[in-house]
Amino acid sequence: MATVALDSFVAELDRLQADAVAALAVAADADAVERARVEFLGAKSGRLKAIQKLLGGLAGPDKPAGGRHFNEAKQAVAAALEAAQGRVAGAAATAEALDVTLPGEPVRLGHLHPITQTIRRVQEIMGRLGFESVDGPEVEDQWHNFDALAIGAEHPARDPLDNFYLAVAQGADPLLLRSQTSTVQIRVMERRKPPLRIVSLGRVYRPDTADATHYPMFHQVEGLFVEPGTTMAHLKSVLRLFASSFLGGDVHVRFRPSFFPFTEPSVEVDMEWGGRWIEMGGAGMVDPAVLAAVGYDPDEVSGFAFGLGVERIAARRYGVADIRDFYRNDVRFLEQF
Numbered sequence: 001m002a003t004v005a006l007d008s009f010v011a012e013l014d015r016l017q018a019d020a021v022a023a024l025a026v027a028a029d030a031d032a033v034e035r036a037r038v039e040f041l042g043a044k045s046g047r048l049k050a051i052q053k054l055l056g057g058l059a060g061p062d063k064p065a066g067g068r069h070f071n072e073a074k075q076a077v078a079a080a081l082e083a084a085q086g087r088v089a090g091a092a093a094t095a096e097a098l099d100v101t102l103p104g105e106p107v108r109l110g111h112l113h114p115i116t117q118t119i120r121r122v123q124e125i126m127g128r129l130g131f132e133s134v135d136g137p138e139v140e141d142q143w144h145n146f147d148a149l150a151i152g153a154e155h156p157a158r159d160p161l162d163n164f165y166l167a168v169a170q171g172a173d174p175l176l177l178r179s180q181t182s183t184v185q186i187r188v189m190e191r192r193k194p195p196l197r198i199v200s201l202g203r204v205y206r207p208d209t210a211d212a213t214h215y216p217m218f219h220q221v222e223g224l225f226v227e228p229g230t231t232m233a234h235l236k237s238v239l240r241l242f243a244s245s246f247l248g249g250d251v252h253v254r255f256r257p258s259f260f261p262f263t264e265p266s267v268e269v270d271m272e273w274g275g276r277w278i279e280m281g282g283a284g285m286v287d288p289a290v291l292a293a294v295g296y297d298p299d300e301v302s303g304f305a306f307g308l309g310v311e312r313i314a315a316r317r318y319g320v321a322d323i324r325d326f327y328r329n330d331v332r333f334l335e336q337f
């Protein structure tokens with residue numbers, strides 16, 4: 001093989017690199033870029049290939065330097081090629097995007113889950129009535145889920161079959177996934193003095209078999225109002241105002257006598273909307289024993305509390321017949337809200 005001087009080998013590479021970069025810079029479309037690629041980087045008869053063959057002619061001690069120069073030039077040309085390919089592809093896309101003769105395509109935006117929308121709407125309506133939104137933990141102790149709510153040690157509501165108890169170390173206090181948001185009433189009253197107007201929306205858990213009206217996890221709206229002189233009339237007005245803002249139009253609220261350990265008297269709340277009565281949840285005047293348990297003086301303040309099912313009011317508002325649909329994550333269903 002003919003001997004090649006390192007100087008002229010490098011000069012040859014420099015020329016090739018300059019030519020390639022210039023050609024690629026002016027290539028106007030994908031075809032021109034491809035022609036340049038074949039000319040400079042083509043595997044069979046590209047100019048780079050031709051120069052590669054000269055490597056063997058370099059004197060032994062010059063070979064490492066020659067190889068290094070060769071690789072640098074090759075990388076520079078490859079980078080210029082990539083840039084040119086990107087540029088013409090972008091230009092083609094822009095040209096297409098600007099084709100005003102194409103028919104329009106709808107842009108599909110995501111949105112919040114209907115239950116989240118419902119929660120925000122309830123918070124907003126209750127906020128206008130002066131109720132502050134608060135949160136509480138989903139993993140609770142027995143004190144907040146039962147004892148402080150006057151649910152005694154022998155009460156069936158504590159049954160392991162009706163609650164999700166968590167495995168805790170032997171001898172430690174049992175913990176459970178809260179079965180109601182009334183826990184938050186206690187947490188707030190323990191920390192603050194009356195007057196209080198709070199609303200808490202969150203997940204609760206009960207080991208129910210899933211069907212059209214039950215799910216082992218669901219959401220409740222808990223309201224608590226504590227002020228001197230509070231009566232059932234205030235409770236009814238607040239629920240009626242809430243229901244007519246949420247459902248729209250004229251809504252009637254009906255109380256049926258009921259029992260909860262932490263309210264006295266206790267009621268079930270029904271709402272009539274569009275000619276039908278539906279059960280929304282429970283409510284009542286906070287039991288004086290509960291007020292005393294958190295250090296309030298039941299002779300000074302009284303209060304009301306209510307707990308409504310979020311899925312129920314959402315199902316009512318949107319006309320959903322099966323609450324399981326809320327959790328199937330079927331986009332065709334969720335898209336409708």
Ligand code: PHE
Pocket residue numbers: 179180181182260263281282283284305306307308
């Ligand atoms: N916590 C009760 C339930 O889950 C509902 C309720 C809340 C009743 C507040 C009275 C007062 O059924």
